[in-house]
Each structure stands twice: as C-alpha cells, then as structure tokens.
Amino acid sequence: MITIALAKGALLKDSISIFKKAGLDFSDALNIDNRMLTIRSKCGKGKALLVRNGDVPVYVSYGQADLGIVGYDVLRESDLVIAKLLDLGFGGCTMSLAVKEDSGYLKPTDLPANCNVASKFVKTARAYFEKMNIPVDIIHLTGSVELGPITGMAEAIVDLVATGKTLKENGLIKIDDLYYSTARLIANPLSLRTENTLQELILTIESSINTF
Amino acid sequence: MITIALAKGALLKDSISIFKKAGLDFSDALNIDNRMLTIRSKCGKGKALLVRNGDVPVYVSYGQADLGIVGYDVLRESDLVIAKLLDLGFGGCTMSLAVKEDSGYLKPTDLPANCNVASKFVKTARAYFEKMNIPVDIIHLTGSVELGPITGMAEAIVDLVATGKTLKENGLIKIDDLYYSTARLIANPLSLRTENTLQELILTIESSINTF
Numbered sequence: 001m002i003t004i005a006l007a008k009g010a011l012l013k014d015s016i017s018i019f020k021k022a023g024l025d026f027s028d029a030l031n032i033d034n035r036m037l038t039i040r041s042k043c044g045k046g047k048a049l050l051v052r053n054g055d056v057p058v059y060v061s062y063g064q065a066d067l068g069i070v071g072y073d074v075l076r077e078s079d080l081v082i083a084k085l086l087d088l089g090f091g092g093c094t095m096s097l098a099v100k101e102d103s104g105y106l107k108p109t110d111l112p113a114n115c116n117v118a119s120k121f122v123k124t125a126r127a128y129f130e131k132m133n134i135p136v137d138i139i140h141l142t143g144s145v146e147l148g149p150i151t152g153m154a155e156a157i158v159d160l161v162a163t164g165k166t167l168k169e170n171g172l173i174k175i176d177d178l179y180y181s182t183a184r185l186i187a188n189p190l191s192l193r194t195e196n197t198l199q200e201l202i203l204t205i206e207s208s209i210n211t212f
Numbered sequence: 213m214i215t216i217a218l219a220k221g222a223l224l225k226d227s228i229s230i231f232k233k234a235g236l237d238f239s240d241a242l243n244i245d246n247r248m249l250t251i252r253s254k255c256g257k258g259k260a261l262l263v264r265n266g267d268v269p270v271y272v273s274y275g276q277a278d279l280g281i282v283g284y285d286v287l288r289e290s291d292l293v294i295a296k297l298l299d300l301g302f303g304g305c306t307m308s309l310a311v312k313e314d315s316g317y318l319k320p321t322d323l324p325a326n327c328n329v330a331s332k333f334v335k336t337a338r339a340y341f342e343k344m345n346i347p348v349d350i351i352h353l354t355g356s357v358e359l360g361p362i363t364g365m366a367e368a369i370v371d372l373v374a375t376g377k378t379l380k381e382n383g384l385i386k387i388d389d390l391y392y393s394t395a396r397l398i399a400n401p402l403s404l405r406t407e408n409t410l411q412e413l414i415l416t417i418e419s420s421i422n423t424f
Contacts, residue, residue, distance in 0.1 A: 004361075037359050037382075049363065052355035062328075062351070064363040116274075139274070143264035147249050150277040151215075151261065170249075 002046045002198060005065035007053040007074075011183050014090040015069040018185075019046070022204040057082050057186065066191040072181040073160055077123050083187040085202060088209055091183040093162040095124060097176040100149045105156070108132060108176050115155040118148030125158035128178050129186055146170040214258045214410060217277035219265040219286075223395050226302040227281040230397075231258070234416040263316040267293050267416035269398065278403035278410055284393040285372055287333050297414060300361040300421055303395040305374040307336060309388040312361045317368070320344060320388050327367040330360030340390050 006015045006029070016026050024046040029039045039048045049065055055075075056070035061080035068082075071091055075084065097117075098103045111117075111134060118139045119125040129136045139154055141147075148154030150170060160181065161167060161174060185205060191198055218227050218241070228238050236258040241251045251260045259275055266289075268282035273292035280294075283303055287296065309329075311317045323329075323346060330351045331337040341348045351366055353359075360366030362382060370391065373379060373386060397417060403410055 037356050037362065049359060050356075052353075053361065054354045055356075058351060058353060059359075059363065059365065064365040064366045139270060141264075141270060142266045144249050144262075144267075147261060147263065147271075150249065151271065151274040153271065153274045 002067065002195075003049065003065045004046060004050045004202060005051055005056045005059040005070075007068075007070055008050050011053070011069060011071060012050075014088075014183065018069065018088060018208070019048075021208045022201055024201075034067060054078075060186050060188050063077050063188045063190060066188050066195065067201070069183050070185045070186060071175060072179070072184050073121060073124070075184060075186070076179075076181075077121055081189065081206045083189045083192050084184060085187055086185040086206055086209065088183040088185055091181070093160045093181055095121065095158065095178040095181055096161045096174045096175075097107065097128070097156055097158055098146075098149075098167055098172045098174050099156045099160070101171050101173045103149075103155065105175060108134060110175075111136065111155055116148070116153060117156045117158060118145050118154035119158040120145060121158055121160075124178065128158065146172055156179035162188075214279065214286070214407070214413060215261065215277045216258060217261045217268045217271040217280035217282075219268050219280075219282055220262050221265060223265070223281060223283065223303045224262075226300075226395065230281065230300060230417060230420070231260075231406075232243065233420045234413055236413075266290075272398050273300055273398050275400045275402060278400055278407060280398045281395050282398060284391070284396050285333060285336070287396060288391075288393075288396070289333055293401065295401045295404050296396060297399055298397040298418055300395040300397055303393070305372045305393050306386075307333065307370065307390040307393055308373045308386045309340075309368055309370055310358075310361075310373070310379055310384045310386050310389065311368045313383050313385045315361075315367065317387060320346060322387075323348065323367055328360070328365060329370060330357050330366035331369045331370040332357055333370055333372075336390065340370065358384055 024041040026039050030071045053074050056068040056079045057078045059065040060068040060082050114135050116139050117136045118141050122138050122140050125138050145157045145159045148157050231278045236253040238251050238260045264288050268280040269290045271277040272280040272294050327348050328351050329348045330353050334352050337350050357369045357371045360369050393422050
C-alpha cells in the first residue's frame with residue numbers, strides 16, 4: 001500500500017487529478033461533506049492523508065506518507081529531510097514583496113532601515129533581506145498579512161500572490177518577486193530507495209505531466 | 213478611537229457580545245458574507261481588526277490594537293509583551309494529553325522514552341514534558357493533530373479538547389489535562405497607561421462579566 005500526503009485547499013483538486021491519471025483515484029476526497037482525514041483509493045492500492053499544506057512535508061519526512069504534493073513555498077520554509085522529485089506545474093503563484101500603493105517605495109532598497117515586514121513565510125523573508133543586506137524586523141503573522149501595512153504595523157509584506165486581487169483590494173502593490181512557486185512531488189527518501197512500486201508510480205506521474 | 217483585535221472563529225460571537233454590552237457594537241462582523249478585515253463600531257468610537265487567533269497578541273503587542281480577546285492557549289505559546297487583564301470565562305476548553313484508546317497508556321509516565329508527541333502547541337507540550345522529566349520528541353503539526361497517533365507517527369498528542377467529539381471519532385482518549393483555557397482580555401501596556409477611555413472601557417467590561 002502506497003500512502004500519499006495531500007494538501008487540503010487550493011492544490012487538492014489538481015493533486016487528485018495527477019494521481020487519478022497514474023491509477024490511484026482519491027476523488028472521494030473532493031466531496032465537500034467529507035470530513036475524513038484518510039481516504040482509500042478506489043482500487044484499494046493507495047491511501048491518502050488529507051492534511052494542511054504545511055504538514056505535508058512532516059508526514060513524508062517521518063515516513064507516514066511515501067509521497068506528498070505540496071507547494072514550493074512550504075518546502076522553502078521547511079528544514080525536514082525529504083526527496084524533492086518533480087515540479088508538477090500547477091498551483092502557480094509568486095512569492096512577492098508588496099507595499100502600500102501610496103508609500104512611495106518603488107524597490108526593496110527604498111524601505112527604511114529596521115522597518116517592520118510582516119509575513120507568514122518568516123524564513124523566506126529573512127533570507128531575502130539578509131541576502132540584500134537590508135536590515136528589517138520580520139513580524140510573523142499567520143493570516144491576512146495585508147493588515148500589516150493597512151494598520152501601520154509593517155511597511156511591507158512578503159506573501160504569496162496568485163491573481164493579485166487581494167493586494168489590489170487592500171491598496172497594496174508588488175515591488176519585487178522572490179520566486180515563483182508551484183506544486184511539487186516529494187517522497188520519503190527511504191521509501192524511495194526501498195519500494196519498487198513507488199518508483200513505477202513516480203515514472204507514470206512524470207510521463208503524464210510531460211504530456212500536458 | 214479605540215482599536216480592538218478580535219479572533220475570527222469560535223471566540224468571535226462571544227467577543228462581540230462582550231463589547232456590545234460595553235457600548236461598542238461590531239456585530240456587522242458576524243455577517244458571514246463579510247470579508248472585511250476591519251470593522252467600525254456602529255457609534256464610530258471603536259474599530260475592530262478581525263484576525264487569526266494566533267495574531268491577536270501580535271497586533272496588541274505592536275500597539276496596532278489597544279485591546280484584544282484571545283484564547284489562553286494562544287497566550288501560553290506567545291513571547292510577546294502584552295498586559296493580561298481579565299478572564300472572560302467563555303470559550304472554555306482543556307489542553308489535554310491524549311493517546312490511542314488501545315495503546316495501553318493510562319498516564320503520561322507510561323509513554324515510552326523518546327517517543328513522538330504531535331502538537332500545534334509546541335512550547336506548551338515541551339514545557340509539560342520537561343517539567344515531568346519525560347524525554348519526548350515534539351512534532352509540530354498545524355492541523356488535524358489526531359492524525360499523528362492514527363498514522364503511527366506519534367504515540368500521543370497535546371491538543372485543545374472542547375467537547376471530546378474529535379478524540380472519540382478518532383479512537384483517542386485523554387490521559388491528562390495540562391490546563392483549562394478560556395478567552396482573555398489583553399491590552400497594549402502603553403495604551404493601558406496613557407488612554408483614559410481605555411481604562412473606562414475595561415472597567416465596564418469587568419463589571420459586565422461579573423454580573424453574568
């Protein structure tokens with residue numbers, strides 16, 4: 001039995017579609033009434049754990065899941081040991097630096113020294129500013145990061161931007177992009193070496209995404 | 213203008229009721245279509261920031277909110293400087309240690325040395341086991357902690373328990389209680405010293421909860 005950690009939320013539908021093409025059908029998980037945390041594939045050969053985005057690398061790293069699909073943004077924040085296998089191409093969004101439209105800041109170096117920057121992605125934000133030698137204080141928020149500049153608590157935010165609608169609604173503009181994030185296939189390193197069926201499944205997924 | 217950070221989710225309704233009795237009506241925030249992050253009170257004298265539970269102490273500590281209502285469980289995880297004012301009594305739940313019903317563990321000291329314990333409340337869990345001199349590894353999960361024992365990743369969990377329904381549905385039982393958590397009124401220490409209207413509001417809230 002192959003166990004797969006899938007992130008609930010925005011990536012779920014495309015993640016299920018990827019595994020369906022490879023022969024493991026977890027589409028019961030898309031039933032909105034479904035509160036189950038684990039789902040068997042219709043063929044009985046696979047099991048999916050439905051977990052939060054940030055928890056996918058945890059289950060894969062500890063070996064409770066052989067494979068997982070998770071956003072690159074989450075992997076950048078994680079220290080856990082996992083094997084990074086494939087860029088699946090979907091779930092695309094940009095990790096961006098944004099400020100208030102009327103702030104007058106046009107580029108990162110315009111930000112005042114030691115200003116506050118709010119982010120859910122503390123490690124990413126810290127590494128970005130350290131690389132540019134810009135001293136800032138990172139404020140860790142867990143949601144609605146755009147409130148940082150609106151309330152005056154932060155001069156800027158580092159956050160994921162998909163359509164840009166949330167930024168616009170809150171009077172914010174991007175002034176830099178850190179990286180482009182997409183869904184990634186990850187594996188437990190030990191499972192990868194020892195389970196032959198896993199290798200076959202990965203090859204099937206690889207060929208299916210290459211024919212998109 | 214007094215600014216108040218309110219936690220979206222389970223505490224919101226009672227939090228709004230507390231401030232309504234004290235003369236600040238934010239009941240527009242209970243409209244389920246409302247995606248606003250900030251709400252003015254009907255009298256125009258107050259503003260509420262609607263944020264995640266874990267972000268309430270952040271806005272209060274940085275002074276973007278003068279007051280906030282947040283669960284004691286969140287305060288136990290936070291290092292931020294805030295003034296803790298009142299136990300509001302609602303939102304009661306227990307921070308508990310739970311294991312699989314069929315595990316045979318009846319008390320914390322039954323857990324095997326260096327076993328894994330999953331929790332969203334890493335600091336709380338670590339302090340609890342350190343105090344009892346039980347060496348365990350804490351695995352940080354952000355949601356559905358009950359999957360830890362179900363998948364075999366963890367022997368136990370430290371999590372908030374309200375009705376006990378989630379534990380039961382997942383074949384888990386409590387073997388210890390760490391503390392009882394309720395909603396707390398917190399304040400920015402500087403606002404507390406400098407704003408007279410804040411003192412009056414706090415006294416009004418205090419007398420209203422004492423007449424429950």
